[in-house]
Amino acid sequence: MSTRILVVYYSATGNTAKLASALADGAREAEAGVRVRTVPETAPPAAVASNPRWQAWVDAGPHHETATLEDLEWADGFAAGSPTRFGGPAAQLKSFLDSTGGLWAKGKLVNKVATSFTTASTAHGGLEATVLATNNIFYHWGAIVLPLGYTDPRLLESGNPYGGSFVSRESAEPDELALDALRLQGRRLATVSRYIADGLFKDG
Numbered sequence: 001m002s003t004r005i006l007v008v009y010y011s012a013t014g015n016t017a018k019l020a021s022a023l024a025d026g027a028r029e030a031e032a033g034v035r036v037r038t039v040p041e042t043a044p045p046a047a048v049a050s051n052p053r054w055q056a057w058v059d060a061g062p063h064h065e066t067a068t069l070e071d072l073e074w075a076d077g078f079a080a081g082s083p084t085r086f087g088g089p090a091a092q093l094k095s096f097l098d099s100t101g102g103l104w105a106k107g108k109l110v111n112k113v114a115t116s117f118t119t120a121s122t123a124h125g126g127l128e129a130t131v132l133a134t135n136n137i138f139y140h141w142g143a144i145v146l147p148l149g150y151t152d153p154r155l156l157e158s159g160n161p162y163g164g165s166f167v168s169r170e171s172a173e174p175d176e177l178a179l180d181a182l183r184l185q186g187r188r189l190a191t192v193s194r195y196i197a198d199g200l201f202k203d204g
């Protein structure tokens with residue numbers, strides 16, 4: 001059975017969605033079975049309408065199926081992505097992650113491999129803070145937190161060792177450098193998840 005990877009993300013204007021797709025492509029390159037899922041939009045309609053790009057993204061959806069707890073249970077490894085919101089992950093993603101108490105209580109998330117990614121509009125606007133804050137949840141689950149590191153020479157150019165990220169200046173879409181980093185993160189997630197899942201299987 002191939003390694004099972006869940007990519008779950010929230011996106012208001014499409015950037016995180018593009019990063020999620022690149023990460024999923026990287027996991028598929030490593031021959032994983034991949035589910036890409038989003039989370040419900042919970043912002044009030046007036047807030048969405050205040051930003052034409054946000055409204056357009058919502059109107060063009062749904063972009064992926066909505067994540068369920070079963071998706072988390074299914075996965076050997078997962079990646080969680082969100083735009084940086086005031087230096088942390090968006091409430092929409094956090095709300096989904098906060099719904100996992102039942103799985104957590106049964107130990108169903110233990111020893112799964114977990115990694116995070118983000119995008120922000122400025123280089124010092126909280127990329128690392130968002131990745132680290134998202135990863136905090138994974139520690140509580142007993143998951144194995146996977147950093148991107150500088151695990152490939154291409155990441156030395158503009159990599160983020162905490163997790164894939166993109167600085168979206170003036171609403172720019174993710175560039176090839178960023179998408180490449182996300183593909184590397186997906187490949188790494190699938191590969192390490194396979195090591196862990198195979199090891200657990202052999203150990204009974």
Ligand SMILES: Cc1cc2nc3c(=O)[nH]c(=O)nc-3n(C[C@H](O)[C@H](O)[C@H](O)COP(=O)(O)O)c2cc1C
Binds near residue numbers: 086171
């Ligand atoms: C409410 C709000 C808060 C934001 N907070 C930050 C921030 O703290 N730092 C930053 O650099 N960008 C911030 N941004 C910009 C977004 O993170 C950035 O535009 C991101 O690329 C959007 O991703 P998306 O297209 O997936 O929604 C914020 C945007 C909004 C709407």
